[in-house]
Amino acid sequence: MYSFKDITDGIDSILHLFLNDTFATLAELILAGLALIGAYAVLALTLIYAERKICAAFQCRIGPSRTGKWGVFQTVADMIKILFKELIRLDHNDRFLFRVAPFIVIIASMCTFAALPFAKNLHAIDFNMGVFYLIAVSSLGVIGILLAGWSSNSKYTMIGAMRSGAQLISYEISAGLSLLAVVILSGTMKISEIVEQQSEMWFIFRGHVPAIIAFFTYIIAGHAETNRGPFDLPEAESELTAGYHTEYSGIQFGFYYLAEYLNMFIVAAIAAVMFFGGWMPLHVSGWDGFNYIMDCIPSFIWFFGKTFACVFIALWVRWSFPRLRIDQLLNFEWKILMPICLINIILMSLIVVF
């Protein structure tokens, strides 16, 4: 199978020709950071285009079609437009917190992004407790949302921020618990090992019923964590104009927009890694010819294919269901989803032990 190790090792040895160890490491850190930011931007553009096209298909429209063939450059044009927009200054608010809040949201999602395995040997951070790291840093974004709601000094944003806070804190629990079920099955929290263990068969097929339950609870909870789909009451446009980012304009609003789309991607990518084996091709033990053909497909195509399949599910749900009420939303989490997750963990432990 083609591996990215040749490229990364090549860059490493070239840098070591010109620089000493310290500066070579520093240069590699900066290069990795730039590559991640670039991937972040490109993925955001792709996702926004995909969302517009898929949404159009669900509503029997054509979607963007004028800019470029099939409108592929529409989101690029929109990006240029948003970069030139004016940043509106508000009166009677806390300027500092107003400026800081979008950065907190986007940094939280960037941190999660860095720990994803994009392809074989293309994995920026591989911690021993990778899954725990993912859960930990994805809980930072809520602070940015709360600060944004407060510092805009408006009732709409405040209500939006409070709803979002309650929703994110509650659904984080279910998301964490359903990932924990997979951790129990694999016996490790290291993401590279979790992917490696799925070389025989993906966890969703190997983990019997609990893995399938965990997948569905994770998709629901992750969906709620991204403030999208039927769970978008923090920005319910019919009641709250636009929720917590009502007062933002220009690229500051763009940051929230980017973070929202990338969070959707991240949730889908974590689901793909934990349940569908990340970049690991579909292997069936014994079928050597089949496995060989599967290995010929490059690993990043597997990763992005699985992730975009999960993104498609998210978009499908989003454009199919009506919005929930806040009390229904919280009741659903605390009275239905979390007990299911807890029972699921017990089931999974029983299966692993016996």
Next chain:
Amino acid sequence: METSANTIIFYILGAIIVLSSIMAVAYRGILRATTFLLFVLIGTAGLYFLLDYHFLAAVQLSIYVGGILVLFIFAILLTSRTYKPEPRDKFRVVMAVMTVLTGIAVTVSVLFKHRFLYSSNPTIVEHRETDMKIIGKALTGADKYQYLLAFEVMSILLLVCVIAGILIARKR
């Protein structure tokens, strides 16, 4: 990583932590102070990452930043009115200065008295990451240097808190 690069990163993190802690205490607007506390906590997590103490760093992020700080912000947002500056009280200023001086004295004396492993023996630096299995067994074992009892007491305490919270907040 290279030792000199580690030192540079340590000083950057240290500067962030020191400056943000001063701002957190000095600002009178309570939500701004909380935001600077957020930077302090994230900087501390960065220090743990630098020490290859990844588990503790993730705990720091998920418990202090994702849990306690969010609780603080919620409490502030739900309770505080617009801020009115209080008149400066001389007695309070004196007490604050004395507390700060005592704190500095204690920290500095501990720093000078403590014999750091690294300064006496610079060869012990090696890349070492604690395995998750060791941490898990230490948390749920009943032998010496294992913490099952503390873990269980903690969880019962939290359960009591949850039940009490529901009891206070329930509809009558």
